[in-house]
Every structure is written in structure tokens, then in C-alpha cells.
Amino acid sequence: MTDQVIKLNTESFEELYQKEGKLVVRLWAEWCGPCKMMSPIYNQVADNIADEKLIMGEVDIDAFPAIATKLGVRGIPTVVIFENGKEVNRSVGLMPAPELQKLILKE
Template structure:
């Protein structure tokens, strides 16, 4: 991961890092073989920097952590899900533009 502000969420730490977070969390479900996931990665880094302290940003590798994507019905990647207070607020699927991610974040701020 390019930015130190982008967390690596796993099946093991998801509850503590995402569901129990006191700020909204953006979770990018991705895989190393996914070209659109690679295309959106710099945007995820930018969002993490611009919203540092307001929103936690992280990624779940779906190949290494199959339980979380299954629990949240992730069928295509990249899928980006916004969590607030331990609940799903909204989600988008695909390599979306920055404006769409910012609109997603505004729902939680």
C-alpha cells in the first residue's frame, strides 16, 4: 500500500478497526489480480490523506480475508463500503471517480 494512512483490514482486525471505530470508515475490497482495483488505488490514497482524522480508510484483500467480503455480500471488486457506528451507510462498486467517493463520505460526516 502506497500510503501509511491506508490501513490493512483483515478478518481478524475488522471488528476492532472498522465496526468499533469512533469515526466513519471507508473500506476498499480488492485483490492483487484486479486491474480496476489497481486503477483506483491512488485515489484511495488521496482520500486517506485529504480526510485524515475525519475518516479512516483501509483495504480488505478478498483473497486473503474471505469472511468479511462474504458477510457484506461483496460480489464484484473493487467494492467500496462506507461504515459509520458499525453499520453500512452506503457502497459503490467499480473504479468510480473521486467525486463519487466524496459524495459517499459526505453521507457520514
């Protein structure tokens, strides 16, 4: 487990996604096999690229279903990328670290 990935709840999600900069959110659930496989990949990418201008967080959709509903999540794992409060990219499903990093850093 990395300390670069912030566990988000409804309040912290609302606060962070409206901030200036980039927020990457992984939506997952404990019972989801692909989500478990994606977890170390997401953490590895966070260790490589997360900083004060690029925040990486995660949301357990069973604990905070309102976030998943608000974002229109239909399948997990889902990674949603926000920049300055607006969604700029999204990916559903398992992906390798280089592909995930490229998706996040896309300008």
C-alpha cells in the same frame, strides 16, 4: 502508498467496524485491473480526508475472503462505508476521486 490507508485483516476489521466514527473499507484483489486503477484514487482521497474519526482501510479479498463474504461483496472494487458499526453506503466499481470523496463525506 499512503500511511492513511490501513491494511485490514479479519481481526482488525471486526475491531474497527464496531468503533464509534466512520470506517471506509475498499475491497480489492491483486488480479483485478479496475482495483489497481482505484488504488491511487483511494489513497489520494485518504490523504485528503482520513483522520481519527474517519478511518480508511482496505481488504485483499483473496487473503481474507470471510470479510468479503460477510459483507456480501459480489464485485470488486467495492467501497463500503460504516458509521458507528452500521453500513451507511456502498459503491461498486471504479470512480474518480471527487465522486469517491463525496460518497464518503455524505452526511
